Amino acid sequence: MDNEPARLFTTTPARYVGAICCVIISYACAAWLSRHFESAAASMFLIAIALSAWLGGLGPGLSAVALSLLAFDYSFVSPLHSLHVARIELPRMLMFSFTATSIGGLGALQNRTARSLRDAHRRLAQTVAMLTSTNQALQAENVQHLRVAEQLRLSKAFLAEGQKISQTGCWRWNIGLRTLVWSDEHYRIFGYPVAATPPDMDAIGERIHPQDRDDMRKMLERAIETNSAFEHEYRIVLADGSIRHVLGTGRPLSYEDGRISEYIGTTVDVTARKRTEDLLRKSEKAFRTLAENLPDSVVRYNLECERIYVNPAFERNFGISASQALNVRLEIAWASDNSVDEFKQIVRRVLKTGTPGEAFGAWSLPGGESKYYAVRITAERDGNGEIVSALAISRDISEARKANMRVEESRRLIRQLAGRSEAAREEERKHMARELHDGLAQALLALKLQVNVLGLEFGANIPALKARADAIVSHVDCAIRVVRNAITSLRPVALDLGVLSALEWLVDEFVADTGIRCRFWTDLSTIALREADTTALFRIAQEALRNIVRHSGATHANVLLKRENDGCMLEINDNGVGFDATKTKPQSFGLVGIRERVLMFAGTFELFTSPGTGTTVRIRIPATVSSETS
Structure with a gap:
């Protein structure tokens, strides 16, 4: 209205x-x-x-x-x-x-x-x-109650999931009423269906391992008498006969007349942990059995790089007792030619990164004896994967090192012998070339001149003699060419003019003989090498070009000689088929000969090739030359 x-x-x-x-x-x-x-x-x-x-x-x-x-x-x-x-x-x-x-x-x-x-x-x-306001307040309160109920539900779900993941069950025990309240995970731990009513104390006692029942009973009685909390590890036997290790803890919840009336607590399934501990004990036992019977020295270092374990072989090999070596700084009783700080850096790097490390050095033993050891250091981790220590195994390689030194000495002597042999061959070739040039070649030339003179003197009167003299001159010319080729093959005359002239002559001869395009390039106008090095470089280039003709199928090649800070570099490359350098041919000695020649004058040899990409041979000569850049 x-x-x-x-x-x-x-x-x-x-x-x-x-x-x-x-x-x-x-x-x-x-x-x-x-x-x-x-x-x-x-x-x-x-x-x-x-x-x-x-x-x-x-x-x-x-x-x-x-x-x-x-x-x-x-x-x-x-x-x-x-x-x-x-x-x-x-x-x-x-x-x-x-x-x-x-x-x-x-x-x-x-x-x-x-x-x-x-x-x-x-x-x-x-x-x-x-x-309206009351209804709004009721709605807000209802929403809050729903939110609290949802959070409570989620909390219960998280708690149940957390208990399941951690294998932890919770319980509540009324001592006077002898009633129990269990969580779902507690049912699983004891092997009961979740929907079942919690068993009574007698049934639980039957599940406890017979050897642990008396200790469990005494512990509970003592905790109740003293009004205190308890914690005890025991075993339970499931219906299928399997055994589980559990850790039970309890705390007083309420009191009546000064006495505990209720307990709350947890039960944790620690079977996996017990198994891990057993495996660790067995592993440690196996490790000690192995380490204590090894002839190699075994040392364990903690995170502070201190020795915490040494095997008997360490004491025997280094003449240091375990009491002197354990839990002391490494500087004490350190007798290696390696710096103790460098060794610590290796150990710390292993402890930090987990990457194995190695160390080599001589160790001075009591009595003046010295032995050479190779040390392999690896990280040790705990069950969570964290690095907790480092294990070092030292092996006496003195005999192996001496053998290697003998082998290296033998190789050095063999190279020296090969060098001398090569030098002797070159000298013999030089001598034979000189003998052919000064002896046979001069005699043939004199013979040619005499026959020419004979033909000129009597040829006009005796036509047959003129014809015969011309034929003899022709044969002598052929013999002279053969002798000259032999002289060139033994030792080209260009070698006497230096390596630049020799390489240039070699490239020209290669092009003339094979028809393969080849270019010689250098940034040097003059270069002064020892005669042996000049000959070696020439023979290396000669062998490389010979390999190009035999194996590469190339249409183009290059010979490069250039100056470097530490010497000179000779490079021969081609555009041929290349090859797999990891595969060697049993009867192929071309590259082996080149490598050995390089090693004889302490040079370096590099080979770059793969199927379908051509081949490059690179030789570097030490700085024992004087040169002038063009």
Whole structure:
């Protein structure tokens, strides 16, 4: 119901003033309307009374009735200006009074009813607002309860999953009632179905290993008597006969009369840990059995690089007792030619990275004897993979080192012998070439001259002699060419002019004989080498070019001689088929000969090749030469 107009007058004086104003307004309107409508005055006053009663209530409504009667009597009922009404006007006056009073009462009743409805509406709105806020609070509380319930559910799920992962069950034991409450994981540990009722104490006692029952019972009795917590490791026997190792802990939860009435605790399945410990014990036993019977020295270092274990072989080999060697700084009783700081760095690197390390050195033993040892250092890890120590195994390689030294000495002597043999061959070739040049070649040339002279002197008189002389000269020329080729094969004359001229002549001869394009390039104008080194470089290049012709199938080759800071570098490369350098041919000695020649003058040999990529041979000569860059 809409009662907004009644709210215009909220105080009692305002309501009475409003009623008076309504009567005055109606009087003015009635006076104006009475000129045209005879009955307009009564209607206007009735409207004023109704409006006053509706807006102001019973008091203002009655006031409006009284004022309207006076105004109506004063202005619109005869005789004028008197409370006495003419008899003819009396019905009219009575009808007006009754109507005005009825309208005023009805207006006042409507005002009271509207006010009551407004109050009821206001109280209802307050009640609705209060119920709304209460409902919102209940919804928020319900949401909070749901959130707490969800968190509790998740916490229970996390707890159950955590217990399952860690193999830890929890329990609650009421001593007086002899009742138990178990978690799901506790059922699994003891081999019971999860939905089952927890067994009684007697049934649990039957599950405990017979050899552990008395100790478990005594421990529980002692804990209850002393009102204390307990922790005990024992075994349980499952229904299938398998055995589990568990660790049980308990803490007092509540007391009655100063005595413990309830315990809470956990039971952890430590079977895997016990198995690991057994394996570690067996492994340690096997390690000690092996280490103590090894002829090699075995030392274990902790994270501070201190010895924490030495085997008997260490004591025998190094002449140091275990009491002198263990848990002391490495500087004590250190008798190696290696620096102790360098050895510590190797051990620390192994302990940090886990990468094995190696060390070699001589060790001075009591009595003045010295032995050479090879040390292999590896990291040791615990069950979690963390490095906890380093193990060093030392092997006496003195005899092997002496054998290697003897082998190296033999190789050196063999190379020297090969060098001398090669030098002797070159000298013999040089001598034979000189003998051929100075002996046979000169004799053939003299023979040719004599035959030419003979033909000139007697040829005119004896034509047959002239023809025979020309034939002999032709044969002598062939013999001279053969001798010259033999001399060149034994030792080219270009070698006497230096390595640059020799290599250039060799390349020209290679191109002329094979038709393979070959270019000689150098950044040197002159170079001074020992005769043996010059000959060796020439023979190496000669053998490399010979291999190109025999095996590569190349169409182009290069010979390069250049200066380097530490000597000279000779390189021969081709664009041939290449080969697999890891595979060697039993009857192929070309590269072996080149390598040995290089080693004879302490040079370096490098080979770069693979199938389909050509071949490059690179030789470096030590800085025993003087050269001038072109």
